[in-house]
Amino acid sequence: MVSDTSVTLGGIRLKNPVIPASGTFGFGFEMAACYDLNRLGAIALKGTTLEPRFGNPTPRIAECTGGLLNAVGLQNPGIDALVSDIAPKVRALCDTPLIANISGFAVDEYGICCEKADACAEIDIIEVNISCPNVHQGGMTFGTDPAAAAAVTRRARKATSKPLFIKLTPNVSDIVPIAKACEDEGADGLTLINTLPGMRIDIRRRKPVLANRTGGFSGPALFPIAVRFVNQAATACRIPIIGCGGVSTAEEVIEMMMAGATAVQVGSANLRDPLACPTIIDALPAVMKQLNIDKLEDIIGII
Amino acid sequence: MVSDTSVTLGGIRLKNPVIPASGTFGFGFEMAACYDLNRLGAIALKGTTLEPRFGNPTPRIAECTGGLLNAVGLQNPGIDALVSDIAPKVRALCDTPLIANISGFAVDEYGICCEKADACAEIDIIEVNISCPNVHQGGMTFGTDPAAAAAVTRRARKATSKPLFIKLTPNVSDIVPIAKACEDEGADGLTLINTLPGMRIDIRRRKPVLANRTGGFSGPALFPIAVRFVNQAATACRIPIIGCGGVSTAEEVIEMMMAGATAVQVGSANLRDPLACPTIIDALPAVMKQLNIDKLEDIIGII
């Protein structure tokens, strides 16, 4: 019998659980030239804010063992460009569910962006990012306090009837109260984890590698931390979890799902190998057979 | 001219800044058979509690990209065995400054252990661990709340006049208030970071690899996170920092010191290569010359 890799996320059917993570796939245009975007389970578009942003000065990238630091700083053309220009262009390239990733520096900015995304026919899911470590106000601070997380979720929930996911930061002592706060305010799901703040120093120049001094650490090195957070949140909440953090193989997709993830975002792996997502998707059925998994949905949170 | 690798920690002169981290070097007996322990800057002894502990059931170890999870769970023979039997035996093997690493499940346990360590002539420095992720009460919880960290520090400070270092957890949103609380209560220094909680799943058996489900993640993968924490704490506090997390080369020792560390603990590297510490120590002078560093102390927090 044929392996069933499909999963349901906020009522939307994905043909497989593999989603390129926001910020590691642009808006999809570059990869559309390399492979058919319809092969992807969904696409998380680059993080977008109310106003256009240039982001941080370069260097924005520092390599580490098992990953990299990035301090891009939410470079993006703004929500209006996303909904009026970019989203329609991506939709013209594929039928794949599109996830708008929204960042803000005040609760109301999140709200206005969500309203605009809600009004955009091409956007299927809204992912609210309260976990960006590379901006000097707002961003992550919303994700480290249950009350602030609740406030953003409440405002976003008011703004949209589309599936609403909140992307959380691992930079907390206890994810449970924050995850529950988002669930209680009506979030349809959670995405975790975003990057962990890190720093590298150029010992020859005796200064930080990144112009921003610190950046977000991502890559295979984060995988065990992400699995733990996903398992904690999935155990505490009823809403579906998108697992994100260091996934680069089909086996890791399955491990993340066994921890409790309904779908899985692939991030840094795209930066080392732009074909990472289709490669993982192609490998899934064989690995499922090996592990006697007929239906991928059956293993969600099985441990 | 000859490179000067010596540093001063809590008034004690170390011939070099390289210290095997607690829990990755036992009590020194095993390595004493492999090399002269006098080559080490200092030795952080295995974490000790008031009562003897068997620790967690096995499996206690899970491999990860760039590191490992451990859930040893503070196996140790208890503080009385340490001060009456073990410490004298280690002292008989070397003159290297010895760091007693103390864990507890209540403020008073920390206090009593520190009193016993204070009365032990062979113990030079006391490192209070409020960051162990592998015990189900106490441990890390003291390290995630400034008030609790202050309470433990206050009690430990009452208990000893020896150099007192508090070992902190990275499992917090903001290390600064916790670091400052320890400093305000009279800590002579801080050690950071301990491990980050993580989880791996055996996808064939469909259960966690570790009997304890979760464990502490350590290894090279943690290095950029540790450098960031050390830099934050060193910037916020006046007391010296022992940098710990993923260090396995002389270059990384120097990077950690440029971030603000006065000394550096080498942890997981000992588990992959038991000769890691002497190898790093031997490499330091050449790397210092390369980087035009005459005196290692000159680069502490230089960025």
Place this chain on the structure above:
Amino acid sequence: MDKKRYTISANIPIAPQVYRMELTAEAAPQLRAGQFVEVAVPGQFLRRPLSVSLSEPGRLTLRYKVVGGGTAALAAMQPGTELELLTGLGNGFDIDACPGRALLLGGGIGVAPLHQLCRDLRAAGRPVTALLGFNTASEIILCDELRALGADVHVATADGSAGIRGFVTDALQQVTPKFDYYYVCGPMPMMRALYPLLPDCGEYSLEERMGCGTGLCFGCTIPTTDGPRRICHDGPVFKKNLLPW
């Protein structure tokens, strides 16, 4: 403990997922039967602990089973590849403890260290009977080597495709060998099953996920009748009376 670079001279499949790797190094230390090595595998953080199957001057033979990414990487390695090993780890079997006739009981890849154990017991003039258990005929290894050393070898297979149908416990009950001391190495269920059937005069080689293999991390601790013990440093071989089973 000795850290040394070895060169692979052979790496040959000898059964499904099981390989014999021969390594050479100048002045390679002589290793005791039942000791293990820790092999640094590129791309893996922790080394892989593998039991010594045979240690000869300048040469080391390992027999290992592919169980994960690390051993799979080893299996793919070509002769000529260099590997860094930590050697001389663990206590090894106690040859001197055997006053007369020796009985070896092994199961699956656990039979690997019995090769050198048999050689050393024979060199000490001890008669050796070996009871080896496998799942099926195709997985049988080491019988010929042990017979060539003069051991009386009996095989059991779970599916009855060769020798006695059943487990090593069944072989023990059918063969009823005479022995003065015994050595056990195999999967935990086999050792647990043998434990009540055997007298005190014997020892068991245990296995557990290890961190360092050198006694530093306390990752492989087990409770014994004499308190906690690290399999890597205080074992892997334990006298029966130490095991609280």
Place this chain on the structure above:
Amino acid sequence: MDKKRYTISANIPIAPQVYRMELTAEAAPQLRAGQFVEVAVPGQFLRRPLSVSLSEPGRLTLRYKVVGGGTAALAAMQPGTELELLTGLGNGFDIDACPGRALLLGGGIGVAPLHQLCRDLRAAGRPVTALLGFNTASEIILCDELRALGADVHVATADGSAGIRGFVTDALQQVTPKFDYYYVCGPMPMMRALYPLLPDCGEYSLEERMGCGTGLCFGCTIPTTDGPRRICHDGPVFKKNLLPW
């Protein structure tokens, strides 16, 4: 973008810390002058971006400088080693933009892509003058290759140990070459210094720490007169009028 395994056929030091690596692959795609490749280096998470020095049927030549762990690992690789490359990255130089006489200005390892650029310009029948700057005589590379292609090559060295004493800017002012279009590739200070001395009819090849090299991560964005641009995807070559220097 094309992902392909290449085999190292040569990896030779040609100046202090500078190597020429030749790679072969069946049906290797033809790459444009000024494009770059991303090389997967074992043990490094990110690939290493290296500019194409010369692309020929089935063969690729890279000239690179050892600047860190990744390039050091490359320098240690023996012929026969396989490397996985992403090729065809970036826009490359605009050959057609040159209506007549071409001027090439390069500094240090930045001269690497000028090899193919010179070849292609000459193939298009363009007269080529090249001004190359180096720190010292021992670091001079590519002069012979460019002359062999019929270019009029002038060298400047900072220490005066060869050619004109000084920088490429000094060479430009002393040689005063006639040209209809120009191409610049070198360290940022050199390009910044040349920028005000040169007319609009030219382009600059920029460099920055990259994440992906394929436009996905926005790690190498610079401000231009036409908004933010990714060096890896929209560059690395930018017309002068795009640079807000």
